[in-house]
Amino acid sequence: MTESSPARAAHAPAVLDLAHLHGSLSDPALLSMNLLNEVSDHYPDAVSFAPGRPDPGGFAIEDVHRYLRIWTEHVTEAEPRGAEAARNRLYQYGRTKGVIQDLVARNLAVDENIHADPESILVTVGCQEAMLLVLRALRADDRDVLLATDPAYVGITGAARLVDLPVVPVDSGTTGIDLDDLAAKVREARAAGLRPRACYLVPDFANPTGLSLDVPTRHRLLDLAAELDILLIEDNPYGFFGDGAPPRPTLKSLDTGRRVVYLGSYAKTALPGARIGYVVADQPVVRGGESVGTLADELSKIKSMITVNTPPVAQAVIGGKLLDCDFALREANRDATARYGKRLRHLLDGLAARFPATSPVAWNRPDGGFFLVVTVPFVADDDLLAYSAKRHKVIWTPMHHFYTAGGGLRQLRLSCSSLTPEEIDLGLDRFASLVTDLLERT
Numbered sequence: 001m002t003e004s005s006p007a008r009a010a011h012a013p014a015v016l017d018l019a020h021l022h023g024s025l026s027d028p029a030l031l032s033m034n035l036l037n038e039v040s041d042h043y044p045d046a047v048s049f050a051p052g053r054p055d056p057g058g059f060a061i062e063d064v065h066r067y068l069r070i071w072t073e074h075v076t077e078a079e080p081r082g083a084e085a086a087r088n089r090l091y092q093y094g095r096t097k098g099v100i101q102d103l104v105a106r107n108l109a110v111d112e113n114i115h116a117d118p119e120s121i122l123v124t125v126g127c128q129e130a131m132l133l134v135l136r137a138l139r140a141d142d143r144d145v146l147l148a149t150d151p152a153y154v155g156i157t158g159a160a161r162l163v164d165l166p167v168v169p170v171d172s173g174t175t176g177i178d179l180d181d182l183a184a185k186v187r188e189a190r191a192a193g194l195r196p197r198a199c200y201l202v203p204d205f206a207n208p209t210g211l212s213l214d215v216p217t218r219h220r221l222l223d224l225a226a227e228l229d230i231l232l233i234e235d236n237p238y239g240f241f242g243d244g245a246p247p248r249p250t251l252k253s254l255d256t257g258r259r260v261v262y263l264g265s266y267a268k269t270a271l272p273g274a275r276i277g278y279v280v281a282d283q284p285v286v287r288g289g290e291s292v293g294t295l296a297d298e299l300s301k302i303k304s305m306i307t308v309n310t311p312p313v314a315q316a317v318i319g320g321k322l323l324d325c326d327f328a329l330r331e332a333n334r335d336a337t338a339r340y341g342k343r344l345r346h347l348l349d350g351l352a353a354r355f356p357a358t359s360p361v362a363w364n365r366p367d368g369g370f371f372l373v374v375t376v377p378f379v380a381d382d383d384l385l386a387y388s389a390k391r392h393k394v395i396w397t398p399m400h401h402f403y404t405a406g407g408g409l410r411q412l413r414l415s416c417s418s419l420t421p422e423e424i425d426l427g428l429d430r431f432a433s434l435v436t437d438l439l440e441r442t
Contacts, residue, residue, distance in 0.1 A: 022162075029158040032401040035382060039389050047427030048395040049414040052207055052370045054268050056418070058336055064271070067320025068313075071100075074323055094312045096300045098123025100319040103327070104264075104278050110327040112239075113253040114262065120282035120296045122303065123310045127237065127265035127277035131159045133299045133306075134233060134261055134279060138197040139165040145189055147199040149177050151402030153207045153235070156200050169404040170199065176213040177201055179224055186228045198231035198261070203251055204239040205369020208402045208413040212367065215248055222251060225259045231283070235263045240333050242368035243341035247330070258283050261295065269329050270321045274314040340417055341368065346424050347416040348372070354432040361435060363414075370417040373399060378438045380412040392437070394430035 024030055036050045072086045079085035089099050098104075101118035108114040124130040135156075138144060146160050150169030160167050168185050171178040182199060189196045203213040213221065225232050234251045242248075252262040262280040270276075281295035303309070325332035348365060351374070355361040360377040378384070380398050389395050397415070399408030416424055 024158070024161040027158070027161045028401065029154050029161055032154045033158075035385075035401075036395070036397060039385060039395055043389040043393065043395065046389045046393040046395045047419070047423055047430060049416065049419070049427055049431075050395045050397045051418060052415045053418050054272060055336060055339060057339075059271070063321075064317055067317045067324060069320070070323050071316040071320035074319070090312055090316055092312070093309050094315075096304045096309050097121070097296065098278070098310055098315060099312050100315045100322075101278075103319045103322045107322050107327045107329055108264075108280070111330045112236075112250050114250060114280065116262075116280045116282060120280055120294050122279050122281065122296045122299050123315055124277045124279060124303070125307050125310050126267065126275045127235065127263050128155050128159070129303070129307065130263050130277050130279040131156055131233075131235075132162065133302050134198075134263075134281070134295075135159050135165050136163045136302050137295065137298055138231075139163045143193065143195040144197050145194050147182065147185055147189075147196055147230070148404065149199075149201045149206070150404050151208055151399060151408060152200065152404065153202065154401055156233075156235070157404055167404050168196070172206070172209055172211055174211075175217050176203060176206060176209075176211040177217070177221065179217070179220055182221075183224060183228060186230060196228075196230050198233050199225070200233040200235065202235045202238070204236060204248065205241060205366055205371070207238070207369075208371050208397070208399060209373055210364060210366030210369050210371045212248065212369075218249065218251055218254060222254055222257075222259060226257055230259075232260045233263065234260050237265045237268050238369045240269055240330050241337050241340050241370070243344055245367055252280060266318050266321075266329075269333050270318055274317050276310065276314055276318045340370065343416040343419065343421065343424065344368070344370075344372075346421045347414065347428070350424055350428040354428055355435075360439075370415050371413055374412050374414060376410055376412065376435065378442070379409050381409060384438075388431075388434050392430045392434040394427050394434060396431070 018026060040048055040050065072090065075086040075089060076082045100123060101121040104121050104123065105116050105118045108116055124133065135146065145166045145168050147168045147170050148156055149172045151172065157167055168189060170185055171181040186196045203218065205212055221232065232251055236250055239247065239250065252260045265277040266274065279299065281299055283295040285292050285295055285298055322329065351363055361374060363372055363374045366372055381400060382398055385396065385398055397413040399411035399413055402408060419427065
């Protein structure tokens with residue numbers, strides 16, 4: 001401080017009252033993802049059945065560079081301006097809709113029999129952004145509500161909270177969705193003056209239940225959506241990972257009335273670190289009866305105000321991966337699918353070995369995917385999770401986080417996708433020790 005500089009008084013720091021910030025910041029849906037990360041960070045020596053992430057064993061750093069080169073060569077050969085076009089696409093912001101929609105469309109045609117105009121596809125920063133964009137577009141006023149199978153992935157309920165879109169739970173039942181309950185909830189909402197916009201569901205190996213819709217239910221659901229005049233938001237991150245069973249058709253591939261908004265991601269099937277998702281939104285949009293484009297066009301407007309665009313470098317890596325496997329990503333995941341199936345069977349067999357039929361512990365038996373649900377004779381809440389991690393060195397996910405209107409307090413989710421069979425055995429031994437500990441107290 002110079003002699004001429006006046007002394008400055010200290011100011012009290014700015015303090016923000018949470019009550020004066022958006023209500024979603026106090027919502028449990030926004031806290032649940034961070035909770036598991038914090039528990040894992042505090043107890044790094046615990047076996048964690050919590051994360052639903054892909055097995056990192058198939059990743060190689062060189063693949064990232066190789067995929068970039070493949071994509072760059074593809075653009076260079078396909079475009080009149082060659083290397084200049086490739087450089088500009090890679091280094092510049094690029095179109096808000098993305099720079100690989102044509103490759104995504106070809107992949108969807110090969111793997112899912114979904115034939116989408118590339119212009120109806122919007123490439124997003126992970127599937128989470130796709131969810132947020134769709135819900136932001138559908139939420140027009142306070143009458144609007146979203147239906148979602150219950151329990152549901154916390155990402156969709158959290159995104160709905162961010163845009164002030166209430167979620168009406170629909171019973172999952174034993175088949176993935178209770179169609180009678182869906183129809184009843186839509187009619188009840190309309191009778192109350194509300195406007196049900198869409199129903200969100202994961203038809204294949206859902207997070208968190210592991211449930212899948214059989215093919216007849218898929219057809220009935222599409223018919224019911226048309227009858228009720230609602231959209232279906234189909235989220236399909238796990239569809240490749242059936243344990244030996246033939247793949248079921250996606251709702252979108254069966255959709256003849258453009259009722260389905262299709263959410264996809266390359267996190268589980270290609271490279272999670274790229275954070276590339278997409279949405280197929282081919283629903284026509286009109287103004288005053290005149291066509292103004294598709295829902296994808298409208299979503300791109302919202303995206304331009306949130307992330308501007310999806311990083312072209314990350315898109316190029318995924319584009320190179322798709323080119324490298326000739327767009328047959330399901331076939332490219334054959335070994336990973338076999339590994340996940342083996343781990344799921346190992347987890348199921350391990351539960352059966354530790355908890356006989358006379359045990360009060362029970363679980364469901366998904367035929368693929370990353371998750372299953374265990375029912376226990378005690379409250380499996382966040383406090384017990386912390387105790388389990390600290391005392392027994394095993395981490396799992398409390399199911400109550402996935403219920404919109406409360407529930408699941410005596411259930412927990414186990415994921416085995418990123419664990420070896422040896423780690424599964426060690427984790428199950430520790431979980432069995434936790435159960436014994438709690439049962440001895442009662």
